[in-house]
Amino acid sequence: MRVAVVGGGIAGASLAIALGRRGCSVELFEAQTFPRDKPCGEGIMPAGVAALQRLGLPDGGGGVPFRGVRYHHGSRVAVGRFPSAPGEESCGRGQRRLVLDRQVFDIAAATPGVCAHTAAMVAGPEVENGRVAGVQVHGEVRRAPLVVAADGAHSRFRHRLHLNVPVPRSRIGARRHYRLAAGRTAEPWVDIFLGRGHEFYVTPLPAGEVLVALLAEAGAVSQPLEPIFDRWRAAPPRLRQLLEGAEPVSDLLATPLAARARAGYAPGAVLLGDAAGFLDPITGGGIAQALITSERLAAFIDAHRGRNSDTWVPAFERERQALLRDYQLLTRGVTGTSFEPGSTITVSYCPMKDGRPAGGIGWVKLANGTFLNPSDGGGDGSDKAVERWKGWLAAGYTSSTDAQKPK
Ligand SMILES: Cc1cc2nc3c(=O)[nH]c(=O)nc-3n(C[C@H](O)[C@H](O)[C@H](O)COP(=O)(O)OP(=O)(O)OC[C@H]3O[C@@H](n4cnc5c(N)ncnc54)[C@H](O)[C@@H]3O)c2cc1C
Numbered sequence: 001m002r003v004a005v006v007g008g009g010i011a012g013a014s015l016a017i018a019l020g021r022r023g024c025s026v027e028l029f030e031a032q033t034f035p036r037d038k039p040c041g042e043g044i045m046p047a048g049v050a051a052l053q054r055l056g057l058p059d060g061g062g063g064v065p066f067r068g069v070r071y072h073h074g075s076r077v078a079v080g081r082f083p084s085a086p087g088e089e090s091c092g093r094g095q096r097r098l099v100l101d102r103q104v105f106d107i108a109a110a111t112p113g114v115c116a117h118t119a120a121m122v123a124g125p126e127v128e129n130g131r132v133a134g135v136q137v138h139g140e141v142r143r144a145p146l147v148v149a150a151d152g153a154h155s156r157f158r159h160r161l162h163l164n165v166p167v168p169r170s171r172i173g174a175r176r177h178y179r180l181a182a183g184r185t186a187e188p189w190v191d192i193f194l195g196r197g198h199e200f201y202v203t204p205l206p207a208g209e210v211l212v213a214l215l216a217e218a219g220a221v222s223q224p225l226e227p228i229f230d231r232w233r234a235a236p237p238r239l240r241q242l243l244e245g246a247e248p249v250s251d252l253l254a255t256p257l258a259a260r261a262r263a264g265y266a267p268g269a270v271l272l273g274d275a276a277g278f279l280d281p282i283t284g285g286g287i288a289q290a291l292i293t294s295e296r297l298a299a300f301i302d303a304h305r306g307r308n309s310d311t312w313v314p315a316f317e318r319e320r321q322a323l324l325r326d327y328q329l330l331t332r333g334v335t336g337t338s339f340e341p342g343s344t345i346t347v348s349y350c351p352m353k354d355g356r357p358a359g360g361i362g363w364v365k366l367a368n369g370t371f372l373n374p375s376d377g378g379g380d381g382s383d384k385a386v387e388r389w390k391g392w393l394a395a396g397y398t399s400s401t402d403a404q405k406p407k
Contacts, residue, residue, distance in 0.1 A: 001305045004135050004144035005029065006122045006157055009038070009101060011273025011290035012150030013108040013116075017055055018298030020111035024305075027144065028114060029137055031121040031151075034102040038152075039175050039253040041213045041284055042097055043190045043203040046082050046090045048288030051295065056107050063095025064204050066188045069284070072238060073194045092190070094203040094211065096177075100287075122151070124160045125269060132161070132268030146301065146309045147269045150294075153259040155275035163271065165260040173281060174225055174254035175213040177205070181245030186210045190284065193236040196220075200233055201284070202242070209249060210242070215257070215281065226252055257281065264317040267310055272297060276320070293320050 001024045005012045008030025016028040042063075044052070049060035067089065068081040084090040109116035117137075126134040126141045134143035149157030158164045180186065186204035193200040198216035205211055214229055221228055229252060234240050259278045264271050271277075273290040297316060304312040392403040 001025070001146070001301060002144045003027075003301060004142055004147045006135060006147065006149045007031075007151035007155075007273070007275065008034075008105050008108065008116065008118070009150060009152060009273065009290070010104060010287050011275070011294050012148070013101070013104045014051070014055055014291050015148060015150065015272060015294035015298055016108040016114045016116065017104070017111050018295055019301060020108070020113035022298060022302040024113060024298075024301060026114045027142055028108055028116040029120040029122050029135065029142075030105065030116070030118050033118045034105050035098040036101065037250070037253065038097050038101070039173055039213075039255045040097050040211075040286075041175065041190070041201045041203055041281055042094055042100075042205065042211045043201070043284050044093045044095060044100070045285050045288045046092050048285075048291050049091065049093050051288065051291035052104075054295070055104065055291070057103060060093050061095045061100045061103060062206070063093040063100070064188070064206055065091035065093055066190055066204055067091060069190045069192060071192050071194060072236060079189075091188075094190070094205045096205060096209075096211075122157070125157060130267060132266060145268070148272050148297065149269060149275045150272040150290075151275050153255075153257075153274040153278040155259070155271065157269070158259075158261055158271055158275055161266045161269060163261045163263055163266060165262050167258040167260050170218050171215060171257040172218050172221060172254055173213060173215050173257050174229060174252055175211055176229070176248055176252045177209050177211055177250040178243055178246040179249050180208050180210060180242070181247075184208075184242065184245070186242065191239070193239050195232060195235065198232060200236070200239060202239065210246075212239075212243070213281075218256070225254055264320060265309075265313045270297065270309070270313055270316065289324055292323060296320065296323065 001019075003019055003024055003026050005016050005026060005028045008016075008028050012028060012030070016026045019026045043066065044061060044063070052061045053059075068079065070080070071078045082090040082092065105116065105118075108114050120137050123136040125132045125147060126136055126143070132147050134141050135147055147157075149155055149161075151157050155164075185208070186202065188204060190204075191202040193202070197220040198214060201211070201213040201215070203211040203213070212233060214232065216232075233243065257278070259274065261271055261275070261277045264276045272294060274286060276293075278286065296319060300312055300316040300319075395403070
């Protein structure tokens with residue numbers, strides 16, 4: 001089976017590795033050259049670490065371990081520790097994308113059966129009789145019975161196949177790396193500081209560095225971004241203290257969030273990773289999702305060798321959706337055995353009033369019985385909104401639109 005893969009990020013490169021190992025012949029096209037950076041929170045969840053180990057990175061991509069996620073709101077902290085098997089602590093890892101993506105791409109390039117190209121920007125699909133028959137690259141057509149588009153959240157392929165669904169660009173993500181002052185170290189947790197209409201993520205990284213990522217309502221952010229990023233990150237006392245004397249070691253990189261696909265495939269082509277849709281990095285699972293779904297796609301391709309992809313791709317897409325439901329449509333009631341005694345967390349995803357495809361409504365119930373909202377959730381986090389949402393959740397609503405429909 002010959003497969004053309006567009007995009008040598010985590011999804012595309014890991015797929016190429018898995019396919020090469022299964023004896024398929026793969027052409028992998030990456031527009032950039034490595035090392036290349038990308039805006040990301042750089043926290044790899046435990047499922048992603050395990051998938052990286054299966055790919056051939058025994059240390060799960062290196063970096064530094066973290067034990068879970070802590071939400072900070074004012075002086076309150078809710079701790080979500082990753083559930084562990086007895087005697088074995090399950091950890092995520094904080095690793096620079098500059099390092100991680102190069103490692104995965106290098107393994108792909110060294111895998112028998114994989115022909116990996118960098119600086120190879122795919123201009124678009126080659127479509128013949130309504131079917132994708134290959135890709136256009138460097139003015140040539142490279143034919144393949146199956147093309148996998150793993151070209152990221154702003155996928156050109158998704159657009160060119162008319163699979164894109166416009167999403168209002170209502171949230172943005174921005175990140176910068178800092179080297180901590182001598183004597184300061186980040187604790188082994190991803191820390192999330194909740195503000196009004198924005199969150200800051202802090203991920204521990206190797207060499208005394210941390211990644212500080214901002215997720216915010218686009219409307220709340222004025223340009224230039226840098227002064228507001230600096231002002232907001234100085235607000236939470238704990239974050240301010242951690243970054244005292246720290247030196248920025250990268251540029252502030254920003255990107256609009258959210259991308260949506262009408263369908264995950266077209267005749268002769270499949271979308272993978274963020275290209276297939278990307279809601280919001282609030283769950284921090286994008287890398288793990290890309291890795292796990294590419295493992296599954298490789299298994300489908302292998303199991304259906306010689307058959308027209310139209311016969312099995314819908315089944316793969318159903319499985320992909322089911323796999324991601326656990327991450328993306330976290331049902332209300334995902335709770336907390338993994339949380340510290342007395343704290344439970346419930347996170348639901350729902351369509352939002354303003355047209356965004358989904359919003360996280362996260363409810364952290366603290367030991368003292370109070371709630372806090374770790375995401376914007378279509379509400380503003382005020383006590384009034386929390387009370388309103390508690391009633392809606394109790395009544396079984398997962399969307400404010402449904403809850404407010406005239407009966
Ligand atoms: C602000 C922010 C914070 C995030 N935080 C986290 C986090 O903490 N943890 C986590 O797990 N996930 C996080 N994510 C999500 C994560 O970054 C993505 O889910 C993940 O990178 C998806 O991998 P991918 O391979 O699908 O896409 P990408 O990593 O974007 O790779 C796509 C590749 O395709 C290439 N490409 C694009 N167009 C073409 C073309 N025409 N031809 C050839 N190549 C092309 C690009 O150069 C790129 O290398 C975050 C995302 C954002 C925006």
